[in-house]
Amino acid sequence: MAEMNMAKAINLALFEAMTRDDKVIVMGEDVGPDEGVFRITEGLFAKFGGDRVIDTPLAESGIIGTAIGMAIFGMRPVCEIQFSGFDYYNYHQLESHAARFRNRTRGRLTVPMVMRAPYGGGIRALEHHSESREAIYAHTPGLKVVIPSGPRNARALLHAAIQDPDPVIYYEPKACYRLFREDVPETMETLPIGKAQIVKQGTDITLISYGASMRATLEAAETLEEDDGVKAEIVDLLSICPLDTETIVNSVRKTGRAVVVHEGPRTCGLAAEVIARINEKVLMFLEAPVVRVTGFDIPIPYFSKEQAYLPDAEKVLKAARETLSF
């Protein structure tokens, strides 16, 4: 066991993946000698060289488009898009090509690749550096989307993403990169894509979240227990697409109440999909309407106001209490 933060854990996963499979290559802007603007690729260039840790021209569509060609050829490219706010440039390549090659060639040509990108607010970043648009990718058939919430699951999920035979979007909650440390086992581990985790058992209400919003959710759950004597069950989705319907509905069947928390905008956000699935499967078990705590339907404000925009423990607490008093 070694204690490390999420940035280090992601770095470790890249290091391990490149060591065990020489088809794994890392590419992106400034990932080489600079080691990435968040230093996620630290040590990789020195260890594996410029043929496998590729500084590309500044062109996101170029990065994803060439990675698709490499993946079809037999490589396993792991692309870093410097900030998720720039991945719209390459959306076309993902939607029209990465997500479709297997389907349109009936399994002949496949695109095993990963797009990593730091997403989300909370670090007082520049404009266009704080978006949370995972729902776009979850809404794109043919892509998988995973979002870790801590060092240990970050490393395990990245291994799963790299080993997956299909394209995976791996969004990194950059507010959590160096927020806390956690024990990460010595031996390599993976987490199955498509599985959520119950991070805390409870009986009274289900709090569902993922990524950076897990912090606010966990904090709210603590207050609920200490001040209200309420035992909240917490679901960390981890996999945004495919979504683990089973874990969600089993928990809600038990508790009868739920709050869904994320920082992306509300309309057509992940919470909408989670609630739809709850309605389809366990509506009759609900004691109260399911409540969403999300970002608002506005561009995330520049950092003077970002804290007002982001879900925090207080907002989650208020929503949970409303649900409990229904």
Add this chain to the structure above:
Amino acid sequence: MPRKSIELPKIEYLSILNENGELDKELEPKIDPKGLIEMYRYMLLARRTDERMLLMQRQGRCGTFPQSSGHECISMASIFNINKDDWHVPAYRELAGLLWRGWPLESILLYWNGFEEGAAPPEGVNDLPVCVPIASQLLHAAGIGMAINMEKTEKVVMTYFGDGASSEGDCHEALNFASVFKAPVVFMCLNNQYAISVPLSRQMACETIAQRAVAYGMPGIRVDGNDVLAVYQAAKEAVERARRGEGPSLIECLTYRVTPHTTSDDPKRYRSDEETKEWVLKDALPRFAKYLDQKGVLPEAKRLEMEEEIDKTIKAAVQKAEVMFQSDELLNPLHMFDYLFADMSPALQEQRDELAEHFKTKGKDWTNPQKKEKTPASPRA
């Protein structure tokens, strides 16, 4: 001196067999007779297939498709320079090249009749399927080229795009990536002077597309796109350069889209018949046929035999494809779920079951037969 001119490479124009059938003997490439006949046959096969598909489309037996007549020369005379284990990344007017690479005619007919099965490259063929969005395939070609370099082999990639595509960002990114990473890619531009209705003059304000190569630090040349010998020669040099590890090249082939853009397009809305007629006279096929006849490689009698053989080949393929269109295996709507991921998620399985149930209530059970996997392409590196 504070100001001086920076010397840049000049852009060449190449024509060997001109529109009047006049041959520049000094520039004539040495191609063995067998090769010449093979090129002609696939050009003719593509032309006749295209014509047959148009008739079928008008009869409701084929979907909307982009015609390739008039582009056979560019596709065939360039692709002829690469080997089986090289790569072919087409746009969508490279019918001649696809057929030569080993795509069965049935695949072509299946694809333009709405079956994804027709986009599955045959086993052992290192081709990507046609690419309908514009210019995005060029990045796949650049990426394959980069992977070839990592593998340290001497394979090359042939890729195709149009004059309209040259305006897309992906085109720029692909040329730039390929150049920066010295990827062994030959970028073939089919400059047919129209992007649906928009003429070349609205696509760009520079004289040639070839000159952009200078900006990317690669050789660029404009050739007569209806001249088999010129296209062949330019592509040959580019392929050799790529194999030597010297990186990509850009070849602009000037032609004209004598057909509508697709079967849904009406060119009368944006250009005159006179303009089109002028270019029909420059067609590559009769020009090449005359050359082959004069050389004694393919006398007219032999050419007519070839026409007959091709007619039979197409008829047989149409018959075979039309039987396939009616087969449960290909019509099974549940297959739309089956190839999205290596493993189907429970939620997707539920949606599949939902549709299966819908058909069952209407009296058709599609749940059997289950999907038949295409052999996955073996990892190449």
